Amino acid sequence: xxxxxxxxxxxxxxxxTKISARDLNVFYGEKQALYDVNLDILRNTVTALIGPSxxxxxxxxxxxxxxxDVVVGCRVEGKITLDGDDVYGEEIDVVQLRARxxxxxxxxxxxxxxxxxxxxxxxxxxxxxxxxxxxxxxVMSSLERAGLLAEVKDRLGDSxxxxxxxxxxxxxxxxxxxxxxxxxxxxEPCSALDPIATAKIEELIETLRRNYTIAIVTHSMQQAxxxxxxxxxxxxxxxxxxxxxxxxxxDPHEPRTRDYVTGRFG
Amino acid sequence: MTELRNPEAEATRGRLRRRYRAxxxxxxxxxxxxxxxxxxxxxxxxxxxxxxxxxxxxxEVRLPVHFDRALLDPDGRGAAALPDANYAAVxxxxxxxxxxxxAGRSEQRQLSALLSMQAPFDxxxxxxxxxxxxxxxEELRLxxxxxxxxxxxxxxxxxxxxxLSEVQQSVLEAWLAEGRIELVFAWRFLRxxxxxxxxxxxxxxxxxxxxxxxxxxxxxxxxxxxxxALYLEEFAAKGRLTDWIEININNLAAVPSIVxxxxxxxxxxxxxxxxxxxxxxxxxxxxxxxxxxxxxxxxAAIRSVPPSIREAxxxxxxxPLQVALQHVLPLALPGLLTGTILGMAxxxxxxxxxxxxxxVAFIVDVPxxxxxxxxxxxxxxxxxxxxxxxxxMAKTSAAILVLLGFLVSMNLLAILLRNxxxxxx
Numbered sequence: 001x002x003x004x005x006x007x008x009x010x011x012x013x014x015x016x017t018k019i020s021a022r023d024l025n026v027f028y029g030e031k032q033a034l035y036d037v038n039l040d041i042l043r044n045t046v047t048a049l050i051g052p053s054x055x056x057x058x059x060x061x062x063x064x065x066x067x068x069d070v071v072v073g074c075r076v077e078g079k080i081t082l083d084g085d086d087v088y089g090e091e092i093d094v095v096q097l098r099a100r101x102x103x104x105x106x107x108x109x110x111x112x113x114x115x116x117x118x119x120x121x122x123x124x125x126x127x128x129x130x131x132x133x134x135x136x137x138x139v140m141s142s143l144e145r146a147g148l149l150a151e152v153k154d155r156l157g158d159s160x161x162x163x164x165x166x167x168x169x170x171x172x173x174x175x176x177x178x179x180x181x182x183x184x185x186x187x188e189p190c191s192a193l194d195p196i197a198t199a200k201i202e203e204l205i206e207t208l209r210r211n212y213t214i215a216i217v218t219h220s221m222q223q224a225x226x227x228x229x230x231x232x233x234x235x236x237x238x239x240x241x242x243x244x245x246x247x248x249x250x251d252p253h254e255p256r257t258r259d260y261v262t263g264r265f266g
Numbered sequence: 267m268t269e270l271r272n273p274e275a276e277a278t279r280g281r282l283r284r285r286y287r288a289x290x291x292x293x294x295x296x297x298x299x300x301x302x303x304x305x306x307x308x309x310x311x312x313x314x315x316x317x318x319x320x321x322x323x324x325x326e327v328r329l330p331v332h333f334d335r336a337l338l339d340p341d342g343r344g345a346a347a348l349p350d351a352n353y354a355a356v357x358x359x360x361x362x363x364x365x366x367x368x369a370g371r372s373e374q375r376q377l378s379a380l381l382s383m384q385a386p387f388d389x390x391x392x393x394x395x396x397x398x399x400x401x402x403x404e405e406l407r408l409x410x411x412x413x414x415x416x417x418x419x420x421x422x423x424x425x426x427x428x429x430l431s432e433v434q435q436s437v438l439e440a441w442l443a444e445g446r447i448e449l450v451f452a453w454r455f456l457r458x459x460x461x462x463x464x465x466x467x468x469x470x471x472x473x474x475x476x477x478x479x480x481x482x483x484x485x486x487x488x489x490x491x492x493x494x495a496l497y498l499e500e501f502a503a504k505g506r507l508t509d510w511i512e513i514n515i516n517n518l519a520a521v522p523s524i525v526x527x528x529x530x531x532x533x534x535x536x537x538x539x540x541x542x543x544x545x546x547x548x549x550x551x552x553x554x555x556x557x558x559x560x561x562x563x564x565x566a567a568i569r570s571v572p573p574s575i576r577e578a579x580x581x582x583x584x585x586p587l588q589v590a591l592q593h594v595l596p597l598a599l600p601g602l603l604t605g606t607i608l609g610m611a612x613x614x615x616x617x618x619x620x621x622x623x624x625x626v627a628f629i630v631d632v633p634x635x636x637x638x639x640x641x642x643x644x645x646x647x648x649x650x651x652x653x654x655x656x657x658x659m660a661k662t663s664a665a666i667l668v669l670l671g672f673l674v675s676m677n678l679l680a681i682l683l684r685n686x687x688x689x690x691x
Contacts, residue, residue, distance in 0.1 A: 067580060072504055099583035109574035111593065121592075122582035172578070179582055 018043040018183060018213040019064055024078035026059055028071070033059045035237045037078070041183070046205060046214045048224035048245065051234030051260070057217040060234070061185040063087075064215070065101040066094050082183070099126050102176030106188040108168035110160030110175070115152050118160040118171055119143060122179035138178055146174035147204050166197025173204065177212070184208065186216040190223065202227050221261055225249050233257045314670070317663030324452040324465060325410045325418045327381075327441055331360045332403040333393055345397040353386035353393075354378070357408075365440075368433055376433050382409040382465050407448070412464040412657035414438060418447060429656075455664060459632045460646065464657030467650070469665050471632045475545055475625075475640030476614060476672065482549020482636060483556055483613050488606050490553075491560030492595070495602070498561070499568040500590045519558035526555045527622030535623060542624040543639040551619045556609035563605020567598040600684040607680035611673055617644040643669040 019041040026034040034056045041047045041064075049057040059068070066087060068074045080087040087097060099122075110118050119139045122128075129135035139156075143149040148170040152163070160171055169189055176184055186205075190198040205214060205227050218224050224231055225245060232242040233254070241248060241257045252258045337359065338351040361377040362369070368377060385408045392406060393399055410418070413429040417438060430438070441447050459471030502508045530551035534540045540547050571594050579589040620626070626645055633640035641649070643665060650662040 065581070067577065070576070070580065095583050095585050097583075098581060103577075103581035105574060105577060105581070107574055109572075109578040111575065111578060112597065121579075121584075125582075125584055125588055175578075175582060 016043040017041070018083065019215070020081045021060070021063075022079045022081075024060070024063065024076070024080060026056070026063060026068070026077070027073075027075040029073040033237055034063075037237075037239050039232055039239050039242060041213060041215050042230065043213050044209055044211075045230055046209050046216060046228040048228035048231045049215060049217045049234060050219070050221065050224050050231060051240075053219075055234040056237045057234050058187050061103075061187060061215055061217060064183070064185060065098050065103055067098075067103065069094065099179050100181055101183045101185060102179065102181035104169070104172050104176055104184065104186045104189045107192050108165055108172055110163070110168050110171050112159060112161050114157050115143075115160050115163070115171060116156040119174050119178045122175060126179055128179065142174040142178040143171075145177055145208070146170045147200060147207075148174055164197070166193050166200060169193060169197070169201060170204065173201070173208075177208070181212065183213045183215070186214065188217050188219060191219065198223070221249070221263075233260060235260070314663050314666050317660060318667040319660075320419050321455055321660035321664035322452050323419075323449050324454070325415045326407045326448050326450055327410055328405050328446045328448065329357075329360055329364070329408050330403055330405045331356060331389060332363075333400050334359060335401045338393075338400060345400075348390070348394055348397055348400070351390070353389045356389060357381060357385055365437060368437075373433050376431050377437060380411055380414045380434055380437060382411050383463050384409055384466055407450075409454075409465060410447075412655060415465055416657055418442075455661070459630050460628060460641065460649070461630060462628075464653075464655045464661060467658070467661055469643070469646065469661075469668050471629060472641050472643045472646035472665065473668065473672070474632050475548075475629075476642040478545035478633060478636050478640065479548040479552060479620075479642055480610055480614060482546055483552040484606070484610060486550065486553035487556040487560050487609065488602075491557050491564055491606065492602055494557075495561050495564030495568055495598075496590055496595060499565050500586065500594060515558050515561050519562060522618075523555055523616050524618040524622065526551050527619030529554065530619060531622045541637050541639075543627050543629070543641075544637045545633060545640050545642075546636040547623050548620050548625050548640075548642065549636070551623060552613040552616060555616065555619060556606075556613050559609035559612070560602070560606050563608070564598065564602045567601025567605065568594055570601065571597045596687070600687045603683045603687070604680055607676055607683075611676055614642075614673060614676065615644055615669070617648055620645055643672065 017040045021037050021039045024034055024037040024039075025032065037056070037060060039060070049060065051057055062068045063076055064080055064082075064087065068076065076088060082097070082100065085092060111121065113121070116139055119142050120135055123135060123138045129138055140149060143152065148167060151167060152158075152171075160168065163171060169192075173184075173189075190201050193201065202223065205216065208214060216224075216228065228245045230243065231245045231248040233240045233248065233252075233256075235256055241252060241254045243253075248257060249261050252261060258264075334356060337355045338353070339347040341347065358374060358378055361381075362374065365377060368374065388408060389406060392404075414434070417430050417435065438447070454466065455468045457470050458466065458468030461467040498508060498511065530547060534547045534550055535542060540550075575593050575597065576589050579593045580586075584592065620642060625641055626649070627639060627641065628649065629639050629641050631638070647662055647665045647669065650658045650665060
């Protein structure tokens with residue numbers, strides 16, 4: 001399969017496109033960060049974005065939920081759709097968009113508030129709970145789904161920043177899923193964590209896939225191979241190749257992809 | 267091995283020694299600098315405290331006084347005559363009875379001058395409280411005049427009795443010998459307003475004036491400063507205009523304070539017609555002066571809030587306003603408060619701008635509201651330092667002490683607030 005046009009759906013009909021980027025060009029001031037990116041992210045799938053540092057992976061996912069809006073001098077051309085709606089369209093409300101697309105960042109960044117407040121904040125500002133009991137329910141189930149409840153249920157009043165690094169990152173995931181998003185974007189969520197915490201997050205991602213669409217930026221090839229169904233390889237602001245993870249790692253079509261996944265450059 | 271590498275090891279050791287020596291030298295410089303600062307502070311404090319102590323103590327004389335009906339109620343009107351009876355005459359009579367040898371008019375005047383101007387009023391108050399005492403005698407504690415007070419305070423020192431005549435000195439010595447003179451704590455200094463009589467002058471009017479003025483300053487500069495800082499950092503588009511505004515705010519912080527006084531005079535008094543000498547206007551002028559400091563400190567505090575917190579809040583779908591008010595502001599609050607209180611501490615010690623709006627007036631009454639005429643502590647210090655009576659010297663030091671106390675408690679408050687709101691991330 002030629003790589004100029006990214007491969008779609010891997011030939012299988014069980015996939016459905018959730019997010020689709022077409023001819024995406026992104027500039028930071030004069031500098032262009034993404035060149036003509038065409039990429040589809042499929043429903044209930046983990047899509048891994050790999051590539052060397054500065055290749056535009058993070059820029060791409062930050063365009064999807066428009067986090068780049070707050071970056072001074074950032075300009076986006078092209079089109080990104082979420083379920084067919086233009087993310088940069090006139091009728092899209094950024095705040096609503098970000099409620100539909102949750103995000104987990106590289107460095108765990110819990111609010112300096114209690115564990116409970118961290119998770120309750122999103123539902124509260126979006127009015128998802130009409131009573132305290134309902135809010136409690138959302139917080140508990142979010143912590144449960146993030147695999148954190150057992151560890152923190154006796155210390156919901158403690159500050160979120162008092163947790164360990166891995167727990168903080170799972171708290172951030174709980175916070176993201178508490179607003180019931182459709183998509184979760186993860187920007188190197190394990191880069192600041194030890195292997196045990198990483199394993200827990202990876203398990204979590206696997207279970208989350210059933211309900212959410214996940215795009216994850218990672219520098220670890222093993223991680224991409226372990227957790228993702230599809231992988232996109234970015235290089236110098238372009239998508240070099242995208243396809244089934246197994247195919248990308250075992251039978252890449254592009255020489256650059258092969259060099260990267262085999263560790264010949266990085 | 268070691269012997270072979272000896273020259274090199276020697277050089278390494280030499281370098282190490284030099285490095286340690288340099289560090290020791292640097293530490294010594296630092297310790298010396300701190301020592302100088304501490305010495306200066308200790309010198310300042312001791313001189314102020316030693317100078318101020320006399321102002322907190324006053325001499326009183328226990329004098330038997332006869333509430334003579336013939337003097338107080340010559341027309342036989344009973345209690346109705348008491349409010350405006352001649353109490354000075356009662357005191358004069360008491361003094362004459364004790365010292366019959368000084369019968370001359372001038373001598374008698376000298377005797378009366380030993381007592382404070384306030385003494386007749388104290389007698390009146392005593393009698394009004396218990397009108398039944400009319401016609402009887404009682405031993406009263408009466409405040410001595412500032413000159414007599416100074417004479418007694420400098421008994422063992424030199425220059426004693428500079429302002430007292432021989433008659434007055436011998437009277438005081440007689441009282442001392444009888445043990446009638448007592449040194450009491452000068453509550454009056456802490457409780458009353460200013461006065462022309464040093465023994466009556468107090469600092470409370472200035473304390474209340476300073477408090478009201480600062481309350482106005484805080485009420486204006488904190489919300490305005492916080493809002494300006496938040497807008498400039500979180501919302502304003504970065505560009506030429508914001509740069510220009512930033513430069514101007516920084517310049518304003520360096521403008522001499524008297525200029526703000528001129529502005530207040532021209533704007534608040536002449537244009538808006540607000541009351542002269544009032545804490546309201548003083549507070550507004552000082553708020554203008556404090557505002558740049560608050561904005562600069564606030565912006566620094568807001569900038570130091572980690573961007574990851576903003577991203578986290580935006581990521582769960584908070585609007586920019588929610589991010590600013592619910593996340594950035596609470597985290598910037600300690601820095602913002604510290605900046606505000608530092609600005610307030612500067613405003614507390616400010617005299618120049620207040621002179622321009624008439625807060626330098628001699629005001630006896632303790633202000634009741636922000637539109638009453640008032641004075642503030644630094645202006646009070648300035649006024650007393652300028653007064654000719656020697657007794658005001660100690661009052662000046664004591665007022666400085668009160669001002670320092672005010673300042674220290676404000677800084678303590680700042681530290682408490684910071685610790686209370688400080689959060690780690």
